[in-house]
Amino acid sequence: MSAYRDGDKVVVMLPSRLSKAEEEQWIATILQRLADRERRRRPSDADLEARAHELSRRHLGGRAVPASVRWVDNQRTRWGSCTPDDGTIRLSTRLRGMPSWVVDYVLIHELAHLLVPGHGADFWELVGRYPKTERARGYLEGVAAAAHLPMETGAADEDDLRHGVAG
Ligand SMILES: [Zn+2]
Numbered sequence: 015m016s017a018y019r020d021g022d023k024v025v026v027m028l029p030s031r032l033s034k035a036e037e038e039q040w041i042a043t044i045l046q047r048l049a050d051r052e053r054r055r056r057p058s059d060a061d062l063e064a065r066a067h068e069l070s071r072r073h074l075g076g077r078a079v080p081a082s083v084r085w086v087d088n089q090r091t092r093w094g095s096c097t098p099d100d101g102t103i104r105l106s107t108r109l110r111g112m113p114s115w116v117v118d119y120v121l122i123h124e125l126a127h128l129l130v131p132g133h134g135a136d137f138w139e140l141v142g143r144y145p146k147t148e149r150a151r152g153y154l155e156g157v158a159a160a161a162h163l164p165m166e167t168g169a170a171d172e173d174d175l176r177h178g179v180a181g
Pocket residue numbers: 123127132133171173174175
């Protein structure tokens with residue numbers, strides 16, 4: 015028994031011996047599981063904001079307090095950005111569907127920028143408190159390289175942040 019998404023459709027494969035009623039029951043169950051899984055992998059703005067606060071508490075002593083955290087789909091060359099002046103953080107919708115520890119890394123990165131601008135040693139010391147930082151950076155570099163995204167040639171780092179510049 016298996017299911018996968020094909021564009022707008024979900025293709026469910028079931029053994030042919032099932033009765034019509036069993037079939038319908040299985041399809042309902044499978045669709046529910048798929049929806050649950052996708053919801054977990056595609057957090058909403060509210061989920062993202064709650065997660066950011068949790069990460070700040072856990073790794074940054076709660077010192078980074080974002081005013082808002084949301085998804086944006088107009089960031090073609092950045093995974094995330096923040097505007098320290100008003101405390102807003104934006105994450106590229108390209109990250110949606112990636113493992114949660116990768117999204118967490120981008121959140122930690124942007125949260126750390128609320129405390130330290132630029133990418134100096136003090137910045138990386140903060141970000142390094144999140145244990146999967148190195149692994150997540152490698153993951154994002156791999157994604158960028160595979161997709162031939164402009165990120166791959168980014169000089170400084172994976173999010174190519176121009177701090178204080180929204181968008
Ligand atoms: Zn940065």
